[in-house]
Amino acid sequence: MIKRLLYCTAFVLLIIGFTSISAFGNETDEKLQxxxxxxxxxTDNTELMFEITAPEGTKVFIQVYHNNSxxxxxxxxxxxxxAIELEIGAFGRGWQxxxxRRGKNKVEIKGxxxxxxxxxxxxxxxxxELKEVKEIFEKKVSEPDILQNIIK
Amino acid sequence: MSRERLKTIVLSILVIMSILLTHQIWLYSPNEVLTSKALSNKSHTLEIRENIISPKRIILGFGGGIQSGFSTILSHNEMEEVWQYSRRVLEDYFILEPEITEISAEDYTEYMGLRHVELEFGDNISSVLVSSIFNNIDSKIVRNIREINKILIPSINKGSIFIVGKDNNTFEIKLKDYVEDKSINDFMIEYEANGFIKYYRLFSFVDNYTLMPPNFYTQLPKLTVESVLDVEKDQVLQHQTEIFFDRNLDFVRIIKETNGAVVFLYGYGEKTLRISPTGRLEYNEEISNESSTNVIAALDTAIDFIDSHGVIPKTAYLAEAKQIKKGNSSGYYFGFNYFIDGYPVAISSKNMKYPIEIEVFGNCISSYKSFVRTPMLLPNITRLEPIRPPHKVIESNIDIFEIDTVKDGNLLEEMNKNNEILRRINSIQMVYFDTMEEKRRQIVVPAWQIKVNNQVYYFDSYKGQLLYKEAFN
Structure with a gap:
């Protein structure tokens, strides 16, 4: 009886061991970032620099959508x-x-x-525009709750 | 009137004339005439010297922080205007008595993240040379800083400028009473409104702050250039002998090499002049026990010699200065470079580092090498495809960089090998590269010059292949 129990425990432990090993096999370097x-x-910049990492050989497509509502x-x-096309080379890194456009832009980066x-x-x-960004920032900082949080 | 009276009058006139003329000769002696000519020569040399001590590169920084902000590297005509404004701002710092404090490299990089102009000078340019532009060689800056490699002027000038000297020692130069000069900031605002090539610090992820353009949209053409000297023309050769050997043609022996080069030997070989088939000139003279006391006098001597024996291109600048020794003599080596169509020239020669090189010992020139090309008025060969950005060129040639990094002895694991290579890149610049293969006429190509520690690489900017590489000590 005890032998069976021991064999069961060993088996269960082995299974747990395998699952945890496979969990560590998932590296974030292998994915688009x-x-x-x-x-x-x-931002006030109409040409924004994107820095993208992905495994070598990944083809990256960047498509901009503009909110015209x-x-x-x-x-x-x-x-x-x-769509802007970018190929990731030996560095595993690309810049574009x-x-x-002014207003809201949705940038979809597909690897x-x-x-x-x-x-x-x-x-x-x-x-x-830079003036507007400054105004928003100043407004946010001058709101009493936020100031209190900063002071805390 | 009686005859006697007439004779007396003529005689007295002659006597007075002879006294006056002798007076003229004795007091206004030829010395003065000669010295005034020498002075006008000197001011010509001074003019050339003030033009030739100028930055090899000018960078405009548009702020946005050191990691994500962008800058631009100016082409030659833009450089002239900004250098003019910069000299106006710098004048007070080199004439008055500012406060000089040493700062850390990190502090300097902070200022690189703000809006500024950065002037980069050649190698080993001593501060006394830069100071001489402002006619004050005994300035406080000269007394405290030996070498000037870079000068950073914040565009919103609050009375401070920054100088990077030898071994990357950095200094803040502060003036109490400063006059705010808006010309640089105004120039930058106007410049920003138009399109220009943006340079980013793409390798900041490995703490490398070298600037490089992620895209280079200007279609730079290949240019046809020709050497100033034509070795095949007898008149040219004749003219060269006259210039170098003071018309003492009896003592000159001419040797014509099989490859087309011409060698002139003067006397027993004390002076030699060689002109290669491509138009490269090399002059050597034996010197004994001559020494140069100061670098400015040596530079003036060098400029005088080159001006009277060769060509100083209008866009020439001092690229390197070095103290040298030959036996018992001590002197200076000066290397000059120039621009073609807005971009600096680079040559692929094992003999010469710069197109114009000269060694000065006291009043004597022991060596002078010159290889100046001028653009020909031919239609340029433009390309249809875009120029490859330098980071892509490095990426596709990473194996070439790898080999040279391995030679260094530091082999790292696969993951970090590329990062280590990127970390070592310390300069990226667009140049016009002269392969020096053909005869007198040559096509120069726009190329990326990439410096890694003490290696220089040249890659074709359109095709991306390696053109030339060399190690410097």
Whole structure:
């Protein structure tokens, strides 16, 4: 009876061991990543530099969609310009200046790997004039709750 | 009137004339005439010297931080205007008594992230040479900083400029009473409004802040150039002998080599002059116990010699200065480079580092090498495909860089090998590359010059293949 129990425990432990090993096999280096910009941002730059990492041989397609809706509650994204193609070489890293328009831009970065599987990362970039960006920032900082949080 | 009276009058006039003329000869002696001629010669040399001590590169930084901001490297005509504004700003710093403090390299990189102009000078340019432009060789900057490699002028000038000297020692030069000069900032605002090639610090992910353009949209043509000297023309050769050997043609022996080069030997070989089939000139003279005391006098002597024996292109600048020794004599080596169509020239010669090289010992020139080409008025050969950006060129040639990195002895694992190579790249620049193969006429191509530690590589900017590489010590 005890022998059986021991064999069972050993078997269960082995299974757990294997699953944990396969969990570590998942490396983030093998996937498409957008290093810059690392999140959705607001900028005054109409040509924004994107820094992308992906395994060698990945073909990256960057497509910009621009929100041309005048209605502030609705969003209507239309294609703005041709897709930009970028091939990732031995460095595993690529750089591309992406032209943007004033207002909201949705940038879709699609990486097609050498095995034809693909990943897409999206960034929402809001382009505003420098004065407007400053005003928004000043407004946000002057709000009492935020100030209190900063002081804390 | 009686005859006697007339004779007296003529005689007295003659006496007075002879006194006056003797007076003229004795007091206004030829010395003065000669010295005034020498002065006008000197001011010509001074003029050339003030033009030739100029930056080899000018970078406009548009702010945005050191990692994500962009800059641009100016082409030659843009450089002239910005150098003019910069000299106006720098004048007070070189004439008055500013406060000089040493700062860290990190602090300097902070300023590189703000809007600025960065002037980069040649190698080993001593501060006294830069200071001489402002007619003050005894300035406080000269007393405290030996060499000037770069000068950074923030575009919103708050009374400070920054100088990078020898071994990357960095200094802040502060003036208490400064006059704000808006010309640089105004130029940058106007410049930004038009299109220009943006340079980013793409390798900042490995802490390398070298600037490079992710795209280079200007279609630079291949240019046809020809050497200033034509070795096949007898009149040219004759003219060269007259210039170099003071018309003492009896003592000159001429040897014509099978490859077309011509060698002139003067006397027992004390002076030799060789002109290669491509128009490259090399002059050597034996010197004994001559020494140069100061670098400015040596540079003036060098300029005088080149001006009277060769060609100084209008866009020439001092690319390198070095102290040298030959037996008991001590002197200076000067290397000059120039621009073709807005971009600096690069040559592929094992003999010469720069197109114009000269060694000065006191008043004597021991060696002078010159290989100047001028663009021909032929239609340029433009290409249809775009220029490959340098990071793509490096990527596709990574194996070439690998071999030379391995020679260094530091073999790292696969993952970090590429990063280590990228970390070592310290300069990327567009140049017009002269392969020096053909005869007098040559096509020069736009090429990427990439410097890694002490190696220089030249890659064709359209096709991306390696054209030439060389190690420098």
């Amino acid at each position: 957008v290093i810059t910009p690392d999140r959705n941002i607001t 005048i209605d502030k509650s609705k969003e209507n994204y239309v294609v703005a310009g041709d 200046e992406v032209p943007l 097609v790997y050498s095995d034809d599987s693909h990943d897409t990362i999206t960034r929402i970039i809001t382009v505003q």
